[in-house]
Amino acid sequence: MRTDKKNVQVIEFIAVGSELLSSSFLETNSLFLAEKLEQIGLNLTFKTVVSDRWAELQQVIRTARERSQIIFLSGGLGPTEDDRTKEVLARVLRRRLIFKPELLERIKKRFASRGLVMPASNKKQAYLVEGAETLENPNGTAPGQWLETGGKIFVLLPGPPPEFKPMVENLVLPRLENLSQKKVIKAFFKITGVGESWVEDRLKEIYQLLPPYLELTILASPGDIQVILSLKIESPNQEAKRVEELEKIKAEISRLLGDKIYAFEPKTLEQVVAEKLIKLKKTIATAESCSGGFLAHRLTNIPGSSNYFKLGLVTYSNEAKIKLLGVPKTLIDLKGAVSAEVARAMASGLLKRAKVDLAVAITGIAGPGGGSQKKPVGLVYLALASSNEIKVEKCHFLGTREQIKFQATQKALDMVRLKLLKLEHNSGAIKRKAS
Amino acid sequence: MRTDKKNVQVIEFIAVGSELLSSSFLETNSLFLAEKLEQIGLNLTFKTVVSDRWAELQQVIRTARERSQIIFLSGGLGPTEDDRTKEVLARVLRRRLIFKPELLERIKKRFASRGLVMPASNKKQAYLVEGAETLENPNGTAPGQWLETGGKIFVLLPGPPPEFKPMVENLVLPRLENLSQKKVIKAFFKITGVGESWVEDRLKEIYQLLPPYLELTILASPGDIQVILSLKIESPNQEAKRVEELEKIKAEISRLLGDKIYAFEPKTLEQVVAEKLIKLKKTIATAESCSGGFLAHRLTNIPGSSNYFKLGLVTYSNEAKIKLLGVPKTLIDLKGAVSAEVARAMASGLLKRAKVDLAVAITGIAGPGGGSQKKPVGLVYLALASSNEIKVEKCHFLGTREQIKFQATQKALDMVRLKLLKLEHNSGAIKRKAS
Numbered sequence: 001m002r003t004d005k006k007n008v009q010v011i012e013f014i015a016v017g018s019e020l021l022s023s024s025f026l027e028t029n030s031l032f033l034a035e036k037l038e039q040i041g042l043n044l045t046f047k048t049v050v051s052d053r054w055a056e057l058q059q060v061i062r063t064a065r066e067r068s069q070i071i072f073l074s075g076g077l078g079p080t081e082d083d084r085t086k087e088v089l090a091r092v093l094r095r096r097l098i099f100k101p102e103l104l105e106r107i108k109k110r111f112a113s114r115g116l117v118m119p120a121s122n123k124k125q126a127y128l129v130e131g132a133e134t135l136e137n138p139n140g141t142a143p144g145q146w147l148e149t150g151g152k153i154f155v156l157l158p159g160p161p162p163e164f165k166p167m168v169e170n171l172v173l174p175r176l177e178n179l180s181q182k183k184v185i186k187a188f189f190k191i192t193g194v195g196e197s198w199v200e201d202r203l204k205e206i207y208q209l210l211p212p213y214l215e216l217t218i219l220a221s222p223g224d225i226q227v228i229l230s231l232k233i234e235s236p237n238q239e240a241k242r243v244e245e246l247e248k249i250k251a252e253i254s255r256l257l258g259d260k261i262y263a264f265e266p267k268t269l270e271q272v273v274a275e276k277l278i279k280l281k282k283t284i285a286t287a288e289s290c291s292g293g294f295l296a297h298r299l300t301n302i303p304g305s306s307n308y309f310k311l312g313l314v315t316y317s318n319e320a321k322i323k324l325l326g327v328p329k330t331l332i333d334l335k336g337a338v339s340a341e342v343a344r345a346m347a348s349g350l351l352k353r354a355k356v357d358l359a360v361a362i363t364g365i366a367g368p369g370g371g372s373q374k375k376p377v378g379l380v381y382l383a384l385a386s387s388n389e390i391k392v393e394k395c396h397f398l399g400t401r402e403q404i405k406f407q408a409t410q411k412a413l414d415m416v417r418l419k420l421l422k423l424e425h426n427s428g429a430i431k432r433k434a435s
Numbered sequence: 436m437r438t439d440k441k442n443v444q445v446i447e448f449i450a451v452g453s454e455l456l457s458s459s460f461l462e463t464n465s466l467f468l469a470e471k472l473e474q475i476g477l478n479l480t481f482k483t484v485v486s487d488r489w490a491e492l493q494q495v496i497r498t499a500r501e502r503s504q505i506i507f508l509s510g511g512l513g514p515t516e517d518d519r520t521k522e523v524l525a526r527v528l529r530r531r532l533i534f535k536p537e538l539l540e541r542i543k544k545r546f547a548s549r550g551l552v553m554p555a556s557n558k559k560q561a562y563l564v565e566g567a568e569t570l571e572n573p574n575g576t577a578p579g580q581w582l583e584t585g586g587k588i589f590v591l592l593p594g595p596p597p598e599f600k601p602m603v604e605n606l607v608l609p610r611l612e613n614l615s616q617k618k619v620i621k622a623f624f625k626i627t628g629v630g631e632s633w634v635e636d637r638l639k640e641i642y643q644l645l646p647p648y649l650e651l652t653i654l655a656s657p658g659d660i661q662v663i664l665s666l667k668i669e670s671p672n673q674e675a676k677r678v679e680e681l682e683k684i685k686a687e688i689s690r691l692l693g694d695k696i697y698a699f700e701p702k703t704l705e706q707v708v709a710e711k712l713i714k715l716k717k718t719i720a721t722a723e724s725c726s727g728g729f730l731a732h733r734l735t736n737i738p739g740s741s742n743y744f745k746l747g748l749v750t751y752s753n754e755a756k757i758k759l760l761g762v763p764k765t766l767i768d769l770k771g772a773v774s775a776e777v778a779r780a781m782a783s784g785l786l787k788r789a790k791v792d793l794a795v796a797i798t799g800i801a802g803p804g805g806g807s808q809k810k811p812v813g814l815v816y817l818a819l820a821s822s823n824e825i826k827v828e829k830c831h832f833l834g835t836r837e838q839i840k841f842q843a844t845q846k847a848l849d850m851v852r853l854k855l856l857k858l859e860h861n862s863g864a865i866k867r868k869a870s
Contacts, residue, residue, distance in 0.1 A: 021479040023470030024654060024663075026461070030484075035458030044456040045491060047484035056480060063498050219459060228459075286728075286749070292735025293721075293728035296749040300727025303803055303836060305751070311759075312749025314721070314731040320746045320789075324759075354755075368738055401738055 010045045011037065012068035014060055016076040016085050017159060018051040029074050029157075029164045036173055041182025041232060052076055057088045065092065069152055070176075075159030077142035079121040086129055086145065086156060093149060095130040103127075103134065107141045132156075135171045139163045146175065181235050185243065187250050189227040190263040190272075192414050196220035199227065202256045206249065213242060214249060222403050223410035226266070227253065262417055269413045270298040276420040277308035280427075284416065285311040285354035287325055287346045289337065290364040290380060292316065295409040311354040315346070325349035325361075338363050340381050340392050347383035348390055358419065359385045360412050364395075366404045380408045384415045391415065445480045446472065447503035449495055451511040451520050452594060453486040464509050464592075464599045471608055476617025476667060487511055492523045500527065504587055505611075510594030512577035514556040521564055521580065521591060528584060530565040538562075538569065542576045567591075570606045574598045581610065617669050620678065622685050624662040625698040625707075627849050631655035634662065637691045641684065648677060649684060657838050658845035661701070662688065697852055704848045705733040711855040712743035715862075719851065720746040720789035722760055722781045724772065725799040725815060727751065730844040746789040750781070760784035760796075773798050775816050775827050782818035783825055793854065794820040795847050799830075801839045815843045819850045826850065 013034075015027045030047050037043060046068060050060040057076070064071045076085030090097050104126035111118040125142050128134060135144030135155075140163040145156040155172055157164050191199060199218060210216060213233075219226040231246045233239050254261065263272050277284060286295045296312030299305060313324055318337055321327040326349040327342055335341045346361035364380030371377035378397040383390055393415065397407040448469075450462045465482050472478060481503060485495040492511070499506045511520030525532050539561035546553040560577050563569060570579030570590075575598040580591040590607055592599050626634060634653060645651060648668075654661040666681045668674050689696065698707050712719060721730045731747030734740060748759055753772055756762040761784040762777055770776045781796035799815030806812035813832040818825055828850065832842040 021469060021482060023466050023473055024652070026463070026466060028461070031458050031461060034456060038458055045486065046495070047456060049482035051480060059502055060481070067494055217459070288728075288731075288747075291732075292740070292744070293723075293731025293747050293749065294735075296723075296728025297726075297732045297840075300729075300749070300751065300801075301837060301840070305727070306805075309727070309749075310752045311755045312723075312728050312747075312751070314728065314735070314744075314747025314749075316735065316741055316747070317745045324746075366735075370741075402736060405732075405736070 010068040011042060011070045011072070012046040012048065012064045013044055013072045013074070014064060015047075015049045015074050015159070016052055016057060017049075018053070018082075020049045020075075021051055029159070029161060032161070032165050033072060033168055036168055037176070038184055038230070040173065040177050040180050041184050041234070042176065042180055052082045052084060054084060054088060057084065058092060061089055061092045065152060070155070071152065072155045072157065074157045074164055077125065077144075077156060077158050079119070079124050079141070083124075086127065089147075089154060089156070090129045093129065093147075097127040098130050100126050100128055100134070103143055106143075110141055129154075129156075135167055137163055137167060139166065144171065146172075183233040183239070185231045185233065185246065187229040187231075187246060188264060188266050189229075189253060189257065189261050190265075190267060190269070191225040191227065191257060191260050192223060192262055192269060192410055194225070194260050196225060199225055199257065199260075203227070203253065206252060206256070209249070209252075211245060214246065222397070222399050223407040224269070227257075229253070259418065259421065262414065268298075269410060269417070270302055273413050273417050273420070274299070274302040274305065274308065276417065276424070278304070280420060280423060282357040282420065282423070283308050283310050284358045284360065285309075285313075285350050285356045286412075287313045287315055287350045287359070287361040289315060289321070289346075289362060290366040291362045291405050291408045291412075292366070294405050295360065295362065295412050298409055298413070310356050311350075313350065321346060325353065336375065338365055338375055338379060338381065340383075340394060343381035343383040344385075344390055344392050347385035347392075351385040351387075357386060358416060360416060361385075362408050362412055364404075364408060366401045366408075368401060378404050380404070380411070382408070382412050382415060384412075384419055386419065391419070445503040446477060446505045446507070447481040447483065447499045448479055448507045448509070449499060450482075450484045450509050450594070451487055451492060452484075453488070453517075455484045455510075456486055464594070464596060467596070467600050468507060468603055471603055472611070473619055473665070474621075475608065475612050475615050476619050476669070477611065477615055487517045487519060489519060489523060492519065493527060496524055496527045500587060505590070506587065507590045507592065509592045509599055512560065512579075512591060512593050514554070514559050514576070518559075521562065524582075524589060524591070525564045528564065528582075532562040533565050535561050535563055535569070538578055541578075545576055564589075564591075570602055572598055572602060574601065579606065581607075616671065617667065618674070620666045620668065620681065622664040622666075622681060623699060623701050624664075624688060624692065624696050625700075625702060625704070626660040626662065626692060626695050627658060627697055627704060627845055629660070629695050631660055634660055634692065634695075638662070638688065641687060641691070644684070644687075646680065649681065657832070657834050658842040659704070662692075664688070694853065694856065697849065703733075704845060704852065705737060708848050708852050708855070709734070709737040709740065709743065711852065711859070713739070715855060715858060717793060717855065717858070718743050718745050718791040719793045719795065720744075720748075720785050720791040721847075722748045722750055722785045722794070722796040724750060724756070724781075724797060725801040726797045726840050726843045726847070727801070729840050730795065730797065730847050733844055733848070745791050746785075748785065756781060760788065771810065773800055773810055773814060773816065775818075775829060778816035778818040779820075779825055779827050782820035782827075786820040786822075792821060793851060795851060796820075797843050797847055799839075799843060801836045801843075803836060813839050815839070815846070817843070817847050817850060819847075819854055821854065826854070 013030045019025045020027045076083045108118045132145040132147040142158040147154040215230040217228045293314045299309050315321045322329050325346050327345040343361050343363050347359045351359035361383045365377050367377030380395045383392045397404045448465045454460045455462045469479050511518045543553045567580040567582035572578050577593040582589040650665040652663045728749045734744050750756045760781050762780040778796050778798050782794045786794035796818045800812050802812030815830045818827045832839045
């Protein structure tokens, strides 16, 4: 590598394509690239989106060459006239485009393998900027290019994410790893059942303990919080000691947040619940009013869900609650459909009907209409019935109709998770006793 | 306005914030801005994301000043030390920052209205770049700024979308409208039940008819297609004639796509179905196997859904299909749970049980497991029962588990929509006969 390691600082990503400047398209390649770069301790410094017009693209490449050391260009490698990324780059660098017969052969073969003849326009894709190496594209006709010149690296990649992503992962990252001695190790904590301020408050003391090479980030959305610890390692000889430090902080966070943590990796709550249900061989059924089937939908989004999910009822009307779940009509008349008593009756009725290990019921007011001063929008009762107990919880969620539906299902899943934890713990205790 | 109208060509958007260069945050303000600009015939030429470090931000603002006429800066107007957008801009323009007592008063009042005292650090937000006008921010403490200088316009806006968006809409667009005589009128067609290539094929003849000021875009995702017609109007005296042309093309597209169009505005299919159910005073119930409650979830995402949605059953197990829907066990044994016959029996059983006008049933294989050569992943049977008929359809969807679930619910909603259209048409015919 001719590029000096100490100079690897400024990395720029340029997305080429007029459509990426419109309101209909969101450029996401840069997020994937940023994630992969972070893993090897590198960060993007500039991100630019530019149309495929010659003058503007030329201006952007010139600016990037002046201010950045590694320049990624994504898009504009196709066969049409509007695809001119490599043409403009060649002009800026005052280099020629070189025809590569072996690339042409590969493109022709790709068409032939589908029983097609290569259109003449695709010949354009067999040219590289003088001095560039080919980065093979297993998922498309546009090859990528890697060009080192004047202390700069230009990396040309196709725009479609299914082509861009594997090329970054398999071809670009290994080359950059050679440039970077740095590395980042991440630890994840997924949390539910508490608010962002609760988490912040709990982690206050941790913040003060953090060494400069450890970063703590909290990402919060209603009903779901993610805490990410990022450990920076600047050279291999630091690694062992710093990882030890990371483990200490991880243990401390686990202690502080306790069973509010539902996963130590970036998983969804339904994934965690599904895994536990399968592990403990437990079955589940749902009875939903205000969440309208969303809980069943989430539980059945996991492949293999028919192993644990047996029945879901969306008892939106009172009649359905009475007929299908055996909720007494007098109870609904007396307490209202949105009440602790009706939630309890729904769960216990469902448990009997569905013959499952766990029956969850949700009743509440998702809004925006239907609320009153006594029973406001966002009021939700949840009940979880099993052979030995029925647990009922009252919640008051804030947000839009969809946010309230989500938080209600999140709470229901969390009640199931905590129940399964208890079952797991008890069965462990019994086993220990027996042995 | 000092800025020459003919010069309004190059518009640049700069998002300021180190977090926007990481893998965890997606910058979306630019999409909103692009959409609003498109409505008045303007387009973004460059989009840049930069960290909040002084040198880099300065470099980006300098570049923008050289190449663009209107420069939007979003973010970096907060009270912390890392917020330095206006400080850097003032340095680049060699201008001072001017303290505005009236802004300080407004910020103090904002805190006071919540019973809080303004922290000293917020005083920073009461400074404007010399010569700039205030853009009031009703949703936060950071005021925006509008600065015209040397034929350029700088627009400074806060980064949080709930503050950014209304300010663009209410304060920035009216000012830009004065600069632009142009206007864009859009027409939308939302389509389901056919593939993208079917739509493209049907619209082939239209493509050739399109005048240069009319643009046709097709956005497709599995199960849902959007066709957008954008009419450009460069001066008010063109408007009447061009709108007439748009109407002609709209009528032609409507004729070509027929009842595959479910909406002429950017609505979801469940919204359209909900509106029709309410209008015709019809009720509905769902019985889902492979879609796992997603259909019920979509139908209950619409506020007021308790008016039409009565019951949803997620009959994942065969036992539930037999007990709750009265599907004969022998039929399941003979034909399999994924079959036209079982779909039909589910819908007719549900119609009886739920006492609704329309009963929809879905049974299929969402994958990734559970498929066979005879019954592959993606095979879905759907049935719609009403008092006078049962309609059954067989589909084969491609994609991931979630995409197959979505397409199954999309097809079910579309069957309901077409049935409601028929009912609407018949009742209209009867009324016409009676009168």
